[in-house]
Every structure is written in C-alpha cells, then in structure tokens.
Amino acid sequence: METLAPSSFSVSSTGFYGGFGGAFIPEMLYPNVEELRRNYLAIIADPAFQDEFWQLLTDYVGRPTPLFLARRLSEYIGATIYLKREDLCHTGAHKVNNTIGQILVAQRLGKKRIVAETGAGQHGVATATVCALMNLECIVYMGAIDIERQKPNVDRMRMLGATVVPARSGSQTLKDATNEAMRHWINNPEDTHYIIGSVVGPHPYPDMVARFQSVISEEIRRQLFAKTGRETPDYMVACVGGGSNAAGAFYHYLDEPEVRLVAAEAAGHGVTTGHSAATTALGKPGVLHGSRTILMQTEDGQVIEPYSISAGLDYPGIGPLHAHLFNSGRGEFYPITDGEALAAGFQLSRLEGIIPALESAHALAALPKMNLQPNNVVVVCLSGRGDKDLSTYVKYLP
Amino acid sequence: MQNRITRLFAQKSEQLLNVYFTAGFPSLNDTLPILQSLQRAGVDLVEIGMPYSDPVADGETIQQSNGRALSNGMSLKLLFEQLTDCRTGSSGLPPVTIPILLMGYINPVLQFGVEAFCQQCREVGIDGVILPDLPLDLYLTEYAPTFRKYGVLSIHLITPQTSEARIRLIDQASEGFIYMVSSASITGSVQGIDDPLQTAYFQRIQAMNLRQPRLIGFGINNHDTFQRACRYANGAIIGSAFIRHLEAEPVTASSIEEFVYMVRGQAILADAN
Numbered sequence: 001m002e003t004l005a006p007s008s009f010s011v012s013s014t015g016f017y018g019g020f021g022g023a024f025i026p027e028m029l030y031p032n033v034e035e036l037r038r039n040y041l042a043i044i045a046d047p048a049f050q051d052e053f054w055q056l057l058t059d060y061v062g063r064p065t066p067l068f069l070a071r072r073l074s075e076y077i078g079a080t081i082y083l084k085r086e087d088l089c090h091t092g093a094h095k096v097n098n099t100i101g102q103i104l105v106a107q108r109l110g111k112k113r114i115v116a117e118t119g120a121g122q123h124g125v126a127t128a129t130v131c132a133l134m135n136l137e138c139i140v141y142m143g144a145i146d147i148e149r150q151k152p153n154v155d156r157m158r159m160l161g162a163t164v165v166p167a168r169s170g171s172q173t174l175k176d177a178t179n180e181a182m183r184h185w186i187n188n189p190e191d192t193h194y195i196i197g198s199v200v201g202p203h204p205y206p207d208m209v210a211r212f213q214s215v216i217s218e219e220i221r222r223q224l225f226a227k228t229g230r231e232t233p234d235y236m237v238a239c240v241g242g243g244s245n246a247a248g249a250f251y252h253y254l255d256e257p258e259v260r261l262v263a264a265e266a267a268g269h270g271v272t273t274g275h276s277a278a279t280t281a282l283g284k285p286g287v288l289h290g291s292r293t294i295l296m297q298t299e300d301g302q303v304i305e306p307y308s309i310s311a312g313l314d315y316p317g318i319g320p321l322h323a324h325l326f327n328s329g330r331g332e333f334y335p336i337t338d339g340e341a342l343a344a345g346f347q348l349s350r351l352e353g354i355i356p357a358l359e360s361a362h363a364l365a366a367l368p369k370m371n372l373q374p375n376n377v378v379v380v381c382l383s384g385r386g387d388k389d390l391s392t393y394v395k396y397l398p
Numbered sequence: 399m400q401n402r403i404t405r406l407f408a409q410k411s412e413q414l415l416n417v418y419f420t421a422g423f424p425s426l427n428d429t430l431p432i433l434q435s436l437q438r439a440g441v442d443l444v445e446i447g448m449p450y451s452d453p454v455a456d457g458e459t460i461q462q463s464n465g466r467a468l469s470n471g472m473s474l475k476l477l478f479e480q481l482t483d484c485r486t487g488s489s490g491l492p493p494v495t496i497p498i499l500l501m502g503y504i505n506p507v508l509q510f511g512v513e514a515f516c517q518q519c520r521e522v523g524i525d526g527v528i529l530p531d532l533p534l535d536l537y538l539t540e541y542a543p544t545f546r547k548y549g550v551l552s553i554h555l556i557t558p559q560t561s562e563a564r565i566r567l568i569d570q571a572s573e574g575f576i577y578m579v580s581s582a583s584i585t586g587s588v589q590g591i592d593d594p595l596q597t598a599y600f601q602r603i604q605a606m607n608l609r610q611p612r613l614i615g616f617g618i619n620n621h622d623t624f625q626r627a628c629r630y631a632n633g634a635i636i637g638s639a640f641i642r643h644l645e646a647e648p649v650t651a652s653s654i655e656e657f658v659y660m661v662r663g664q665a666i667l668a669d670a671n
C-alpha cells in the first residue's frame with residue numbers, strides 16, 4: 001500500500017476531510033478509539049504487517065481481482081466499460097479487503113474478540129471469515145429486517161462460527177446494527193475490537209478502512225495501464241452505502257481531477273417518495289456514528305430511517321470523505337432507484353454472464369445517465385456478486 | 399447571577415441526588431409535572447433528556463423512552479416552550495429553583511444551532527448540558543466560547559478506563575461537576591455498583607483530589623446503591639430506574655415522591671408541604 005502525499009482529500013491530523021469527519025464519541029469509547037488512532041499508522045506501516053496483509057490478499061482473498069473489458073455492455077452503453085471484479089474476492093465482495101487488514105490490526109492490539117455490524121451480510125461474512133481464520137470470537141449485529149432479506153449470508157456467518165445478534169431497535173437495518181455494535185463495544189472496552197465495515201465511524205476508521213480498500217485503485221491503475229497504456233480512466237464509478245468500495249476505487253485518483261469520480265446512491269422508490277437512501281440528495285450536515293457527515297435527518301436533527309431494496313446501501317449517512325467529495329464538487333452523485341438497479345442487474349447477467357450484487361447494480365445503473373461519449377474509458381467497481389440477492393431478483397425476473 | 403449548579407455544590411457537598419428523565423415521556427406534557435414533583439420531593443438537581451433517534455450510549459430503557467417521546471411529538475423546540483415559565487412561576491406552579499441540565503446527543507443541538515441552543519438555555523434557565531457524543535477536545539476547540547457566553551456549563555464524563563492525565567484535563571477544562579460513569583457500560587445495563595473493581599476505581603478517583611465535585615451515575619437504582627455511591631462522591635445520578643418507575647406507575651406527585659424517598663431512605667411524611 002503506498003501512502004499518498006497529503007492532499008485536500010486526505011484526512012487531517014484531527015480526522016477531518018474538509019468540514020467532515022472527526023470523532024464524536026462518548027467518553028466510554030475514547031480509550032479504544034484513541035488506542036487505535038495512536039497505533040494504526042505505525043501498525044500498517046510495519047513491514048511484517050505489510051507482508052502478512054499482502055500474502056493474505058494474494059493467497060486467501062485471490063487478489064489481484066481481474067479488470068474485465070465488458071464488450072457487450074460497452075457496446076450497449078456506447079463507451080469502453082471495464083469492470084473491476086471485486087465480486088471475485090473470497091466471500092464475494094470487496095468487504096474482505098478491509099476485514100483482513102483490521103483483523104491483523106486487532107491481533108497486534110492484543111484483542112480477543114471482534115464485534116461488527118452488517119447490512120447486506122457481506123461485511124458480516126467477511127468478518128466471520130477472518131475471525132475463523134485467526135481463531136477470534138466473532139459477534140455480528142444485523143438488523144432484524146436484513147436478517148430476513150439476506151438469509152444466505154446469515155447462514156454463512158453461523159456456519160463460520162459467528163454469533164449473529166438481531167438489532168431490533170429503530171428501522172432494524174444497518175444504522176441500528178451499527179448502534180448496537182457500538183453499544184457492545186462500550187460494554188466491552190478492553191478485549192474487543194470493533195471492525196467497522198465501511199469508511200464511516202469516528203476517526204481513524206474512515207481513513208483506516210479507505211487505506212485497506214485502496215488496493216482496488218492501486219490494481220486498477222496497473223491493470224488499466226497494461227490494457228490501454230494509460231493509468232487513468234475518464235470515469236471511475238462505484239456505489240456508495242457507507243462508501244468503502246467507492247473510497248477504495250477513488251483513492252489513487254483523488255488528486256487527478258481529469259478522472260471524474262461518480263458515486264451511485266440508492267434512491268429506493270425515488271428520491272422524493274419518502275422511501276429512499278439517497279443521502280446527498282436528501283441529507284444535511286450532521287453527526288452520525290461518530291463523525292460529522294451528510295445525513296438524512298428531520299428538521300429537529302432526528303435521523304430519518306432510510307429505505308433501499310439493497311441492504312448494503314440502506315444507510316442514512318455516507319462516509320466523511322464522500323461528504324467532502326460531494327461538497328467540494330469533486331464527486332458526482334447519482335440517485336438510482338430500486339427499479340433501475342434491478343434492471344441493470346438483469347442486464348449485466350444477460351450481457352456478460354455476471355450476476356452483480358444489488359449494491360453494485362446501482363453503480364451499473366448510473367452508466368446510462370452519465371452522457372458518455374464513444375471514446376470514454378470507464379471503470380465500474382463491481383463491488384460484489386449477486387448470489388445473496390437471488391431471492392430478491394427472482395421476484396422481479398423479467 | 400452565579401450558575402445554579404456552581405451555587406448548589408458550594409452549599410452542599412454530600413448526598414446530592416440528580417434524577418434523569420426524558421422530556422415528553424411517558425406523555426408529551428409530562429415534562430413540567432415531573433420536574434415540579436422531583437423538586438418537591440427534594441431532588442437536588444435534574445437532568446432532562448432531549449430525545450434522540452439514535453442514543454448510542456443508552457440501553458434499552460432510555461432508548462425506548464426516547465422513542466416514545468419522539469412519537470409523542472417531542473422536539474427541542476417544544477422542550478424549550480414547555481420550560482419557558484418554569485423559573486418564574488408564572489404558569490401558576492411554584493417556580494423551579496433547582497439546577498436543570500439538558501442531556502442528549504449533539505446532532506439535534508447542531509440542527510437547532512449551537513448558539514441558538516445556548517441562548518434558549520439561558521432564557522429558560524438551563525444551567526448545564528451533558529452531550530456524551532461531544533468529546534472534550536471538540537467541545538473546547540469549537541463550542542466552548544459559545545457555551546461560556548451564555549453561562550451554560552458543559553458537563554463531561556469519565557469512566558473506569560479514562561486515563562489519569564485525561565481526568566486531570568477534564569477536571570481543569572470543564573466546570574460544574576464531573577459525571578463519573580460507574581462502569582464500562584451503556585445506561586441501564588448494570589444493576590448495582592458493588593464490584594470490587596468499581597470500588598477500587600471510586601477510591602482511585604477520590605484520592606485524586608479533583609478540583610470539581612463528582613456525581614456517580616449508571617447502575618444506581620435504590621437506597622443501597624445511592625448510599626454506596628455517596629461514600630465515594632458528592633452524590634449520584636439515577637436514570638433508567640426512574641424511567642422504569644415512570645413506566646410502571648402513574649405520573650403523580652405522590653408516586654414520584656415515593657420513588658425519591660425510596661432512594662433517599664426517608665420515611666414518607668404525611669403531606670410535608
């Protein structure tokens with residue numbers, strides 16, 4: 001992992017991206033978060049850590065993941081479209097890049113137990129997987145509604161030895177699972193590490209997770225150069241729930257304004273229907289889960305319960321890096337409805353023989369809206385595979 | 399005028415009882431009657447919870463009271479309206495003279511506007527604020543001047559895991575009292591405070607000779623635990639146990655008095671007023 005020179009898009013020493021970020025945490029969490037903040041950069045920079053991280057990414061996760069020229073999709077869209085195949089990672093999504101990194105950090109901090117939240121279950125599975133690998137106890141909080149709609153992943157977590165605890169508060173989805181995981185951490189401050197699954201949470205989580213996911217754009221640069229003779233696409237496209245796959249895909253392009261960074265957010269039934277998770281379209285600055293970010297909230301500052309067909313995007317905030325990308329205009333955000341995502345998922349399945357996760361289908365659905373030109377080179381981060389979503393897809397099979 | 403919290407601690411240094419309740423719970427208009435009853439029952443100071451959708455430092459009891467208050471239609475704006483006349487007695491009720499703190503999470507305060515919030519606090523007579531997810535560092539760098547301008551104290555928490563250096567910093571940089579969380583936990587998740595590790599923590603803090611008075615909270619639920627806490631601090635804070643009482647009993651002056659007397663270990667005097 002290369003470290004980038006500080007830029008206006010890297011995190012400040014106090015954990016801010018522009019006006020977003022920070023660590024708005026109760027005092028009960030301060031020692032844990034502070035321990036992590038003090039140590040994470042040195043731990044990651046340690047050559048022994050780097051060796052083990054890369055070895056596991058190579059031999060266990062199966063990296064590098066391919067960069068695939070999607071010919072029939074390119075023809076249909078009218079531009080050159082490459083797919084970064086994070087769906088081919090072990091466990092089926094990019095989430096494992098982060099859990100490998102964090103479990104190695106947790107080991108070096110002497111932690112005995114791991115707690116995590118999960119929405120689609122991909123992060124939960126990726127966490128349960130590395131906990132099995134490293135023989136650490138694993139507790140995963142998951143919204144009761146998500147437990148219903150992502151059942152295969154619940155079964156996988158159980159098979160991997162994790163305890164899955166339903167979060168029954170609030171909307172019973174990702175936000176509430178995150179609340180419960182944070183409460184668990186407060187109750188177990190000494191021996192437990194919280195593996196957050198996206199570039200959200202208090203500093204240093206957004207930066208740490210972005211660094212672990214930055215392998216995505218590091219590989220894209222190399223692979224794109226080998227295929228086209230240039231390291232930079234015209235557009236980098238990714239879906240944003242909390243924003244970890246997007247942060248990883250954008251990371252090594254943040255300071256190259258000629259690469260346009262496109263984020264697809266979940267509009268649910270439609271941005272203005274009251275059933276949406278389109279955070280930048282609907283949100284305002286606020287504090288959620290330990291950082292100041294853009295947040296869907298009422299005028300009174302109560303968090304609005306989001307909705308999306310995709311459990312991994314069903315979150316009322318975005319990571320502080322993305323809030324900064326949005327606010328500064330560096331990132332372009334497209335709201336994608338459930339219907340548009342489903343259609344893009346069916347289309348990729350038929351055109352390329354790849355069934356994408358519903359989350360990733362949101363990124364694909366942005367392509368027709370981007371006014372692409374025939375000479376444009378576009379990379380889409382295909383963050384995960386659609387096996388977990390089959391029961392949803394088949395209900396809408398055209 | 400001197401802040402009521404500061405004045406209270408200057409006058410009384412033992413057996414202080416601070417009771418938490420959620421604004422707008424169990425019913426929307428219960429805020430003021432509960433406040434009045436607590437004062438009448440002899441509570442030294444109160445913490446009024448500003449309900450929030452995602453109270454991460456709170457356990458189920460307070461979470462549910464927050465949820466119910468929100469569905470009753472509670473908001474910060476309404477809370478300030480409810481409290482408007484509480485200090486003057488112009489509402490026909492006896493004026494509230496005990497210190498009042500607001501306790502809640504930072505986001506509703508940010509949306510209200512920090513300056514507008516502090517200004518409203520001063521107007522209705524709020525003496526201090528407890529915002530657990532506003533850590534000391536961010537408070538000092540971003541918000542302290544505004545709080546000071548309006549004479550609103552920001553109360554900060556310490557836990558068994560807080561380092562000595564940080565406790566000293568909190569002691570120096572904040573004002574009013576220090577909120578000692580009795581154990582590593584969210585609210586309502588522990589019953590009692592008699593673990594030997596907790597005693598060691600209480601004694602360790604006691605021996606630090608801090609500038610500020612201390613109140614112990616989390617796990618205080620009856621006379622026994624209240625007395626235990628009072629051995630090591632200036633008093634204690636009761637939250638979840640009172641919320642459970644409000645859930646189980648009608649919101650009447652006598653039922654609230656009964657609860658407070660139970661905690662104090664006082665016999666109920668026949669119509670003391």
Ligand SMILES: Cc1ncc(COP(=O)(O)O)c(C=O)c1O
Pocket residue numbers: 093094119120121122123197198199239240241242243244245246311312313357359360383384385
């Ligand atoms: C396949 C896939 N893509 C994307 C996401 C959204 O997360 P993030 O925005 O952090 O990449 C998830 C979350 O569960 C996921 O499973």
